[in-house]
Amino acid sequence: MKRTTVLITGSAKRLGRATAHAFVQRGCHVMLHYNHSTQAAKSLQQELLSISPRACQLIQSDLNQPDALTKLIDATLNAFGQLDHLINNASIFYPTPLFKNHTEENIETKETELELSQFLLTNYFVPKKLSLLAAPYLTKTNGSITNLIDIYADTGLKDHTAYVAAKSALKAMTVELAQIFAPQIRVNGVSPGAILWPDSEGSLNEEKEALSKSLQPSPTSIAGPNEKQKVDILNNTSLKRLGKPENIAATITYLALDANYTTGSIINVDGGRRDYI
Template identity: 40%
Template sequence: MSDSDRKHKVALITGSARRIGASIALALHQQGYNIVIHYNQSKREAEKVVDELLKSRAHSAIAVHGNLQALNDLTTLADSTVAQWGQIDLLVNNASCFYPTPISSASDIEKTEPKFKVDDWNGILDTNLRAPYVLSLLLANALRETNGSIINLVDIYADRPLKNHSIYNISKAGIAMMTQTLAKELAPDIRVNGVSPGAILWPESEAETTEQNTTRERIISQTPLARCGSPHDICEAVSYLANSQFVTGQIIKVDGGRSLHL
């Protein structure tokens, strides 16, 4: 590792091959960070982001594969991050699993019994909650050496639930509490904060139907600022928390005020 590499801070962003994660990676890179792009299935997109970063500054980015549901992969991800530049200054737990898991369904004739699907529970909780917790613990010693910080991507639905997304809601409520708990336990050497997005990017699985458009219009109508946000808004919050040396245990809602109406 050269002296020029040492002068740059290092950030690991989970799920940063695409969407908000990629935007955070690009924004932090522009601020002088060396970046570890984590991906699971999006190898091509991850390599594209790394190529873009390397064009701007040589030896400043790598991509590391990891299934966040596999504990061995979490260890490999943490070890690879520290080994690359000998340090880590910022962990951004961005990766998230989001899809509906209604506990029951209804028809005109009867209500079916609630169905518990172990795969749904394990898949969402392992990705959204266990992985951020384990990565935080695995990287704690290295983060202490740099007086680094952890930023968790939460959700406004951690406070008030989104219908038919019970497991997702539970996972995000858990990471909100994890943020505050670790802020206490890792202080004074490591700061831990969160960013809680509102309507920023619509889920990619949403079809362009009249029903979906109506839902989007309703969400915007419930937002005092009367519009959706952008990944840039999340990046600004992440940047603020990464650089604010006297802020810990806080979760910033970046939702245009929508949580006031939930």
């Protein structure tokens, strides 16, 4: 009997990595997508194969390139023969202040337009297109789609307008696709809160380099909160602690594998952070 097959975008690090582990622990086959994080992806693959032989395969792809999404679906079908669940996890995140300085001539710039375009392309249009391409195969298996959103899609986040706009669009699309694809395919979302602080400086430099090669200018800063800001965030979270990637992974696997009467839902996994913002 064929195992359940899951396609996860952006699976090499952080939440995607934890999610891949969670599905393999549940006996699933996983197609691991990555873009620039080659070493992390290969390391993850070895970890998963040590748990279960033939549990996963890797595919490298820039999802913004023509035909990349079709190739991703084809690779999954060729490797495992079916597609049961799609996890749209790949995303970009960095500050995009509305005003670089408070002068009238800087209210609208080509740079901010390019930034918004890139956020919408990666965080909204890629999940949309991939969901549509996957739909015929998910229909055959009565499968599901889970989109990674963000609690700030509802509340806004200072200096991250483009990111919030794209995630808000993704949230709205999640609810609409649940209606369009019903009753064959379930579509849900997960909105993380304070789960992980940004990566180390080395990883940040890698991300900056990758972003500088895309359509938008390289961000001037994608550093995370300082120590005081971290304390403030946790003090303004009901559970008073930082969440773990495994908390998100458990929710994603629940929606895909267990919640067979749930669709059009967005689950906040934030320790109560949203009550304070």
